[in-house]
Amino acid sequence: MIAIVKYNAGNIMSVRNAVTRLGFESIITDKRDELAGxxxxxxxGVGEAGSAMKYLKEKGLDETIISLSKPILGICLGLQLLCRFNEESGTQGLGIFNSDVKLFPPVDKIPHMGWNNxxxxxxxxxxDISLNDDVYYVHSYYAEISSSTIATCDYIVPFSAAMHKDNF
Amino acid sequence: MLKRRIIPCLDIKDGRTVKGVNFLNLVDAGDPVELAKAYVEQGADELVFLDITATVEKRKALAGLVERIAAEINIPVTVGGGINSVEDVAVLIKAGADKITINSSAVKRPELISEIASQFGSQCVVVAIDTKLTDDGWKVFVNGGRMITPFKTVPWARKVEELGAGEIMLTSMNTDGTKSGFSLDITAEVSRSVNIPVIASGGAGTMQHFRAVFNNTSCSAALAASIFHFGEIDIRDLKKYLKEENIAVR
Structure with missing residues (x-):
């Protein structure tokens, strides 16, 4: 069973639909015991860092998430909240990854929105993924490149497209 | 490299696609889900669904439709029509919409843009601007283009950006439905004046019109309805053509 973390924003259904299309069962939950099980x-992801973090804290999920030892996949804002400080609403993240999350400098259109490589x-x-494959991005903030970075994308500045550390 | 996007727009009334649809091989050409799947197959980069259902009561069915669409397709979906509150947005996002679009309600109460952005993030707020060239320059219209507002287009575009819009969908009423090409001047001016992506809309009739709007303006995407619905332009052919013209598309 795959648990999808429910929080105060986000089009979680798109993630659930993708998991279903791939043939796996999932639940959407903000209950600690269901995440643990x-x-x-x-x-x-998809949401605003400040209000998302506030919701996680209210439910006690901030501590639950960092304590888990099973595989955890953060997507979009989910990845960003696993980083350190987030410039969006001055939000302190969960600090798994050694990167801060910053607003793109305003030298091109923000959000970075659309298909990129x-x-x-x-x-x-x-x-099974190649550098020529297209990936959809929609974000105004980016995770800096750090020792955890396993993929990068370039828009205004090179940034972390994916990160990996232990089970995260 | 970030690609320019091609976006088909589907008008929905009472849960069905309106404006004639003349797609080949569709079981039910009026079913928005069937049409959406066909566009995904052709390589559409995103889809926009605008609900033009007249009554609030009937519009409640929209969330159910969005759920069906989101379950079937894997590209971003923007949904609009009759959104007046953060609660309206919450229902659609929960159903699986990736972005929402507002138009008249943003003009009526501009703070709505900030309210939605602060809850769901700017990236999900697409403000639609219907504009027409008048004796007083380019002005903003609402209520499906039936009512003029006091707002000039470029200052209004800057204002919605400042309030937290993540994208602007700019429809030129001068060219909408004419198939004579996008309004390059106002599209260029708005795209230049704001630092958020702009979707050009209104007037697409040929593949050359898409080339023109991408080469002459800094718009991020181009939207069209009938030329795709009637199969006059296949998105596969359009993208092949744009690639040959050195325009970056997926």
């Missing part, structure tokens, strides 16, 4: 956890990528997560 799942085989894998997806921490999805990876600049670099490596690791098991990208099995």
């Amino acid at each position: 799942a085989d894998k956890v997806i921490f999805p 990876f600049l670099t990528m490596n690791g098991e997560l990208f099995k």
